[in-house]
Amino acid sequence: MTDRIYGVADTTFSRVNMGEIAVKTITKEDPEGKIIRYTVPGIKDLPVAAKKLIEEGCDGVITLGWVGKTQLDKYSYLAASIGLITVQLMTSTHVIDVTIHEDETEDEERLRDIAIDRAKKHSINLVKLVRDGRSALTGLAGKGLRQGYENAGQLD
Numbered sequence: 001m002t003d004r005i006y007g008v009a010d011t012t013f014s015r016v017n018m019g020e021i022a023v024k025t026i027t028k029e030d031p032e033g034k035i036i037r038y039t040v041p042g043i044k045d046l047p048v049a050a051k052k053l054i055e056e057g058c059d060g061v062i063t064l065g066w067v068g069k070t071q072l073d074k075y076s077y078l079a080a081s082i083g084l085i086t087v088q089l090m091t092s093t094h095v096i097d098v099t100i101h102e103d104e105t106e107d108e109e110r111l112r113d114i115a116i117d118r119a120k121k122h123s124i125n126l127v128k129l130v131r132d133g134r135s136a137l138t139g140l141a142g143k144g145l146r147q148g149y150e151n152a153g154q155l156d
């Protein structure tokens, strides 16, 4: 066991258990790492969860949020997002903000697939950043990678 610790923060509002997907993916990618999970009611509760995870020793955190379809939900996401960025700046620690917007598609099966893909791909991104450092993603720069969708591809 190494001393790498990953934080996973998720919500009961979410309609897909993305926290579990993140835990499984991180465990597969970095079996030596430790994971601390923290589940809160909704996205506006994620910033403090992420901050507490970092204060408790996490080297990086992934948050998994679900935004409803209403204008109020979207404003809530804006507030949560600013909170998560603030946590990153306060702690100089990556908080990968994985968010599913319920109006990305009307098709619920497709929405589930987007959530699973996004949670998995960003969990791998977190492991790369935490375990391998700031250059870990450089080989993938400009490749048009997408989470939740097919990659858009490189133009040059």
Ligand SMILES: Cc1nc2c(=O)[nH]c(=O)nc-2n(C[C@H](O)[C@H](O)[C@H](O)CO)c1C
Binding pocket: 011, 013, 014, 041, 042, 043, 044, 045, 065, 066, 067, 068, 069, 072, 073, 074, 076
């Ligand atoms: C309007 C609203 N929309 C969402 C949402 O789209 N997604 C979500 O996860 N949570 C939402 N919440 C709940 C807040 O994030 C928070 O959980 C409560 O205000 C309690 O602090 C609220 C209040």
